[in-house]
Amino acid sequence: MRIIILNQYFYPDHSATSQLMTDLAASLVQKGVAVTALAGRGRYNGGDRLAPREDYQGVKIERAWASSFGKRNLIGRLTDYLSFYLGATWKLLRLPKHDLIMALTTPPLISLVALLIGRLRGMRVIALVQDVYPDVAVALGALQADSLTTRLLDALNRLALRHVNRVIVLGECMRRLIMKKVPPSQHSRIDVIHNWADGSEFAPITDEANPFILAHKLQDKFVLLFSGNLGHVNEFATVLEAARRLRERADIRFLFIGEGAKRDDIERFIAAHELTNILVLPYQPRHLLRHSLAAGDALLVTLAEGLAGLSVPSKTYAIMAAGRPLLFVGDLQSDAARLVKEYDCGAAVAAGESEKLAHLIREWAAHQAQLAALGARARTVFDTHFSRELAVHHYLESFAKCLNVAAVPPDQTPSEADAIKALGSER
Numbered sequence: 001m002r003i004i005i006l007n008q009y010f011y012p013d014h015s016a017t018s019q020l021m022t023d024l025a026a027s028l029v030q031k032g033v034a035v036t037a038l039a040g041r042g043r044y045n046g047g048d049r050l051a052p053r054e055d056y057q058g059v060k061i062e063r064a065w066a067s068s069f070g071k072r073n074l075i076g077r078l079t080d081y082l083s084f085y086l087g088a089t090w091k092l093l094r095l096p097k098h099d100l101i102m103a104l105t106t107p108p109l110i111s112l113v114a115l116l117i118g119r120l121r122g123m124r125v126i127a128l129v130q131d132v133y134p135d136v137a138v139a140l141g142a143l144q145a146d147s148l149t150t151r152l153l154d155a156l157n158r159l160a161l162r163h164v165n166r167v168i169v170l171g172e173c174m175r176r177l178i179m180k181k182v183p184p185s186q187h188s189r190i191d192v193i194h195n196w197a198d199g200s201e202f203a204p205i206t207d208e209a210n211p212f213i214l215a216h217k218l219q220d221k222f223v224l225l226f227s228g229n230l231g232h233v234n235e236f237a238t239v240l241e242a243a244r245r246l247r248e249r250a251d252i253r254f255l256f257i258g259e260g261a262k263r264d265d266i267e268r269f270i271a272a273h274e275l276t277n278i279l280v281l282p283y284q285p286r287h288l289l290r291h292s293l294a295a296g297d298a299l300l301v302t303l304a305e306g307l308a309g310l311s312v313p314s315k316t317y318a319i320m321a322a323g324r325p326l327l328f329v330g331d332l333q334s335d336a337a338r339l340v341k342e343y344d345c346g347a348a349v350a351a352g353e354s355e356k357l358a359h360l361i362r363e364w365a366a367h368q369a370q371l372a373a374l375g376a377r378a379r380t381v382f383d384t385h386f387s388r389e390l391a392v393h394h395y396l397e398s399f400a401k402c403l404n405v406a407a408v409p410p411d412q413t414p415s416e417a418d419a420i421k422a423l424g425s426e427r
Contacts, residue, residue, distance in 0.1 A: 001399065002034040002098040004123075006114050008066075008084050008106045010039035011056050014283055016229065016314045017106055017130055018044070020195055022056070027392040029058035033399075036060045036098065038091055040084045045259055046070020064091045071261065081107035092117040099403060102126040102168075108133035109153070111160040124402055125164040132177055133157055136310040140232050154181075162186065166402040168193050168395075171335035173309035191398045196391040197318040197382070204323030204379055205294045212291040216279065221253045222365035224327065225296025227289075228315045230260030235302040235330035240269045241354035242361065243278050252365055254278045257292060293322040297371060298346070298364055301328045301336050305351045308333035320345065320382035325364070325374035329357060345378035 005025055009018035018039075025035045041049045041063040049068050054061040064087030069076025084107055092101070092113065101123050103114035111127040118125040134153040137143040143150045158181045161167055167182075167190045169175045179187050213219060226239070243254045254277060256266055263280065270278050284292045293299065299319040303311065308331040316336050319326050326346035328337045337348040349357045364371050 001100070001403070002036070002096075003028070003399070004092070004095070004098045004101045005035060005037045005104075006088060006092075006101055006110060007037070007104040008040050008042075008080070008110070009044050010037045010061055010063075011054075011059075012050075013039075013043050014286065015044035015106075017104055019286070020314060021104070022059075023196075023198060023388060024392065024395060025059040026057040027388065028395070031392065031396065033396075034060075036062060036095065038062050038064065038088060038095070040064055040066035040068070040080070040087065042066055042068025042070070042080060044071065046076070062091055062095065064088045085110065085113055089113050089117065093121075097121055098123055100124045100126065100399060102128050103164075104128045105130045105133060109156055109160065111164060112156060115160055115163055124166075126166045126168060126398065126402055127160060127164045128168045129174065129178060130170065130312070132174065132310045135177070136233070136307060139306040139310055140304070142232075157181065165189070166191065166398060168398055170195055170312040171309070173333065173335045173338075174312060177309045191394070191401075193391060193394045193398065194386055195312065195314040195317055196386050196388045197321040198388050199321050199383060202290055202293060202318050202321035204375070205290060210291050210294055212284075212288065212295045216255075216281070216295070218253060218255075218295055220251065222251055222361070223253050223255050223296050224298055224300060224361060225255045225257070225293070226300040226302070227257040227284075227293060227296075227318075228313075230256065230258045230262045230266065232261050233304055233307055233311045233313075234260075234262060235304045235351045236262055236266060238329050238349070238351050238354045238357055239300065239302065240266065240278075242357040243275060244269075244273050245354060245358040246361060247273070247275055247277055249277065249362075249365075252277060252361060255296065256280045258283055289318075290322070293318065293324065296324055297368075298325045298327045298361075301326060303328075303330035303334050303336065305331050307331055308337075309335070312336070317382065317386045320378040320386060323375045323379040325371055326378055327360075339381075343377060343381045345374055345381055 005021050007017055007021050009015045011022040025037055028035050037059055046069050050063055052063050066084040066087045067079050069080055101114040101118050103111040114125045134143055134150050138145050162182050169178055169192055175190055175192050246252050301313045301316050313336055326340050328340050328348040330351050332350050340346045340348045
């Protein structure tokens with residue numbers, strides 16, 4: 001079988017979808033699937049352009065021409081989107097025919113390009129929904145719910161979802177939202193596959209000589225860590241207010257690692273309140289992530305109110321793999337909040353409850369044994385439900401169903417061995 005993974009970013013970009021799809025592609029190659037990654041030549045935050053083609057761990061990377069302004073402003077982002085639509089269309093027309101195109105949601109509605117070229121060239125199409133558009137833009141206030149633009153974008157999204165061969169979503173909350181956009185007869189085409197992390201890469205470490213801790217003078221501190229994109233979908237106001245309430249606690253540090261639209265807001269809050277208990281650092285190289293994650297005694301996942309099911313924080317799974325308690329702040333209807341409650345591997349605090357959050361942090365800082373037990377449970381849940389190997393298994397099953405390569409009853413899932421065998425017969 002030959003598959004194209006269509007996403008604006010891929011290796012070596014550091015964005016979440018880039019890292020996830022790079023891992024998935026490499027694992028699929030190991031399973032005998034031929035993978036071509038079609039991405040742009042720019043990076044998530046702009047900067048130097050990447051080579052037009054490259055091989056990585058057996059994955060053939062093709063990069064379409066596109067601008068590379070990054071996420072710094074709306075005009076640059078829209079220019080990157082438009083140029084990638086055009087460049088990806090041209091590449092899809094010229095690449096050798098594959099069996100399947102799996103299109104993500106970066107940029108939004110790129111699945112329409114995959115659908116158009118897929119129909120033209122006889123390739124099946126899967127829509128992998130990482131964010132639900134335009135709903136997420138409406139929830140963030142970027143679009144008006146009843147505007148002509150919103151209605152048009154929603155109609156185009158529904159068109160794509162109804163005509164692709166299969167849809168993959170990231171959780172039950174997102175599945176319920178997508179079910180509203182397609183006829184009931186198509187609900188069985190929706191597969192839930194959670195994002196994941198590499199359990200060996202983010203294995204728990206407790207080395208007191210952690211070089212990251214030493215470099216940033218975090219010894220003997222209780223560290224609450226957020227690592228990842230500091231974007232509009234995140235809820236930071238509650239966390240920052242909790243930090244202000246804890247400003248006199250010299251033993252507690254708030255650490256933000258990453259870049260994004262809200263980094264300036266965080267730094268302005270620090271300056272306005274003259275806080276010394278918050279540290280903001282840039283993205284860390286991937287090979288150092290296991291050390292930076294291990295610097296946190298508890299790790300933050302945040303999601304702005306109203307975004308449950310519209311966006312799913314992928315960092316949740318790396319936190320669990322690292323064996324750290326998960327502290328969720330934001331929309332309590334989200335799958336991440338449900339996961340924390342269901343498996344008792346951390347705590348969930350609603351947006352605005354900064355005093356409750358500050359109290360919880362005080363309690364955790366004073367009870368390290370309780371914290372260690374929560375972290376151990378998080379790792380056990382990860383191994384059981386959210387490992388990279390398990391995710392790859394589910395993707396292979398979805399591909400097999402999409403290609404109709406096995407006579408499988410609608411309510412029965414083929415085994416991974418059957419899926420691989422069937423996929424191989426299609427190569």
